[in-house]
Amino acid sequence: MGVSTGVDMSSEVDCxxxxxxxxxxxxxxxxxxxxxxxxxPEQCGxxxxxxxxxxxxxxxxxxxxxxxxxxxxxxxxEAELLEMRxxxxxxxxxxxxxxxxxxTGAQGPVALTRVQDDEFTVVNELSLGGxxxxxxxxxxxxxxxxxxxxxxxxxxxxxxALTRPDQQHAVWSTSTMLLAxxxxxxxxxxxxxxxxxxxxxxxxxxxxxxxxxxxxxxxDEQPFAGPALEFFVDWSGRETDAAVLTEVLVGxxxxxxxxxxxxxxxxxxxxxxxxxxxVASAFDMWSRSFSPVIQETLLGLMTxxxxxxxxxxxxxxxxxxxxxxxxxxxxxxxxxxxxxQVRVVAVYGLARHDDERCVxxxxxxxxxxxxxxxxxxxxxxxxxxxxxxxx
Numbered sequence: 217m218g219v220s221t222g223v224d225m226s227s228e229v230d231c232x233x234x235x236x237x238x239x240x241x242x243x244x245x246x247x248x249x250x251x252x253x254x255x256x257p258e259q260c261g262x263x264x265x266x267x268x269x270x271x272x273x274x275x276x277x278x279x280x281x282x283x284x285x286x287x288x289x290x291x292x293x294e295a296e297l298l299e300m301r302x303x304x305x306x307x308x309x310x311x312x313x314x315x316x317x318x319x320t321g322a323q324g325p326v327a328l329t330r331v332q333d334d335e336f337t338v339v340n341e342l343s344l345g346g347x348x349x350x351x352x353x354x355x356x357x358x359x360x361x362x363x364x365x366x367x368x369x370x371x372x373x374x375x376x377a378l379t380r381p382d383q384q385h386a387v388w389s390t391s392t393m394l395l396a397x398x399x400x401x402x403x404x405x406x407x408x409x410x411x412x413x414x415x416x417x418x419x420x421x422x423x424x425x426x427x428x429x430x431x432x433x434x435x436d437e438q439p440f441a442g443p444a445l446e447f448f449v450d451w452s453g454r455e456t457d458a459a460v461l462t463e464v465l466v467g468x469x470x471x472x473x474x475x476x477x478x479x480x481x482x483x484x485x486x487x488x489x490x491x492x493x494x495v496a497s498a499f500d501m502w503s504r505s506f507s508p509v510i511q512e513t514l515l516g517l518m519t520x521x522x523x524x525x526x527x528x529x530x531x532x533x534x535x536x537x538x539x540x541x542x543x544x545x546x547x548x549x550x551x552x553x554x555x556x557q558v559r560v561v562a563v564y565g566l567a568r569h570d571d572e573r574c575v576x577x578x579x580x581x582x583x584x585x586x587x588x589x590x591x592x593x594x595x596x597x598x599x600x601x602x603x604x605x606x607x
Contacts, residue, residue, distance in 0.1 A: 272300045275312060275350035277359060277386045278334040284363065294364065301360040307353035308376070312342055320345030337386040354379060355390035362394060370395060370406040374421055381417040383424065383463075392421065396428030404429060404440060408447065416457035423451070423460055427467035445471045449479045458488035465491065469498035477510060484513045489522045496520070496528035499536075506538040515546045523555040530558065534565025544571045551577040556584075560593050567596035574600055 271279040307315050313326055322345030331350070333339045339350040354376040361368050377391040395403050403425070410422025430444035448467045455461040465483060468476040480498050483491050496517045499510050506514065517529035530550055533543050550562035551573065559581055566574035578597045 266296075268296070268300055269303065272303050272353075272356055272360075273307075273349065275307065275339065275352045275356070276333055277337070277339075277352040277355040277390065280356050280359065284359075297360060297364055301357060301364060301366075304353045304357040304360060308357050308379075312340075312349060312351040312353065313344075316342055316344050316347060316349055320347050333386050336384075337389050338382070338384045339386050351380070352386045355386040358387075358390045358394060368394075370403060374418070377421055378417055381420075383420070388421075392424045392428060395425045396432055399429055399432060399440070404443070411447075411451055416460050419455070419457065419460045420463055423463040423467065427463060427470070430467065431470055445473055445476060449475050452479045452483075458486075458491055461486075462488075462490045462494045465494040465498060469494065469500075472500035477507070481509065481513055484517060489525065492517065492520060492522065492525045493528055496525045497532060499532055506536055506543075511538060511540055511543060515542065518546045518550060523553070523558055526550060526553065527555070527558045527561050530561045530565055534561060534568050539569060544569050544573075547571075548573050548577075551580070556582055560591055564593035564596045567600040570600060570603065572604075 268280070268283045271283045274280075310318070316326065317323075324344070327343040329341045329343075330338055331341045333350065333352060339352040341348060341350050358368060358373065358376065373391040373395055377388045380387040382388055395407070407422040407425035407429070410418045413419050413422070426440075426444060426447065430440045433440050444467065448464050448471075452461065452464050452468060455464055461483070465480060468479055477499065480495055484495050486492055486495075495513070499506065499514070514529050514533050518526050518533070520526050520529070530547055533547060536543075544566060547562045547565040547569070548571070550558055551566075553559050553562065559577065563574050563577040563581065566577060574597050578594060581594075584591065
């Protein structure tokens with residue numbers, strides 16, 4: 217493979233001490249500041265390990281991206297990037313646990329924890345013999361290939377994603393995002409062909425690639441808008457797996473079209489909460505008022521046993537243009553919800569609808585839990601009072 221894989225990641229290195237400390241701590245924020253300030257990600261002593269290699273070995277895609285920050289990419293030679301691509305491929309093909317055991321020589325169970333790698337993606341963190349790594353090497357491999365302008369095939373990216381069949385995992389999301397950003401007919405056709413695959417994970421991958429492809433079109437006049445709507449309408453009536461159906465319905469939600477609405481409505485009482493959550497957030501609220509049947513559906517969803525369904529439906533009503541008094545009454549019913557976050561959204565919605573009940577609802581809210589972020593939704597009450605007093 218042309219790459220040494222026996223590096224001891226815990227060894228001391230003769231590098232910028234602040235940068236290497238940031239790499240060890242996986243502190244991507246500090247790394248970004250250091251690199252912008254001129255820290256050299258390649259400057260190590262003759263026996264040292266460069267930060268990029270340490271980042272690849274760590275298995276954290278976010279850490280690798282921080283080292284390869286746009287301001288410092290020019291410093292990395294193509295030969296070094298190819299070597300790091302081979303290193304990531306070695307980890308991926310060997311398996312994170314197998315390589316961890318080979319490097320440490322340790323026996324016994326591996327401690328495994330699911331952790332956030334960045335704001336949007338997760339990875340698994342494995343610890344054995346005093347060494348801790350993350351299992352994002354396939355995502356790192358994909359990112360490095362993209363940096364090197366290597367076009368990885370659809371089939372290979374699918375195989376990588378299926379090693380971590382979890383939409384939140386960095387390996388899965390890196391594959392779907394890269395393919396969706398290609399926005400070409402070959403990728404569309406390959407993803408669409410997965411609709412009839414017997415394995416739900418394959419169908420889920422295809423649905424996500426198609427949904428993101430249309431999402432990145434950024435307007436309904438773009439080439440994949442029409443095909444996406446027709447495809448998802450047909451698919452929604454055929455899909456039996458709840459996770460795949462959820463993804464298809466989320467895809468339908470990107471279309472402000474009566475055909476999408478008609479395909480969404482039958483699933484408002486689906487037994488799987490993921491499906492109901494998708495429906496609660498699905499209806500376009502910015503460009504038009506809700507039809508009577510959509511209003512009735514949203515009122516029903518605001519009484520759902522699941523708090524997140526109630527909250528999402530209330531948010532959809534709050535941001536909608538419809539001002540039917542029944543919708544305001546539905547939100548007012550949530551002012552006594554047992555979940556504080558649902559009540560906050562109800563207060564916000566009533567304020568948006570110029571309903572005086574938002575003031576009393578806000579007053580009766582229990583205190584926010586310690587450490588909770590500022591609730592910007594409640595600013596809507598202040599804005600409502602200004603409007604009221606001006607009138």
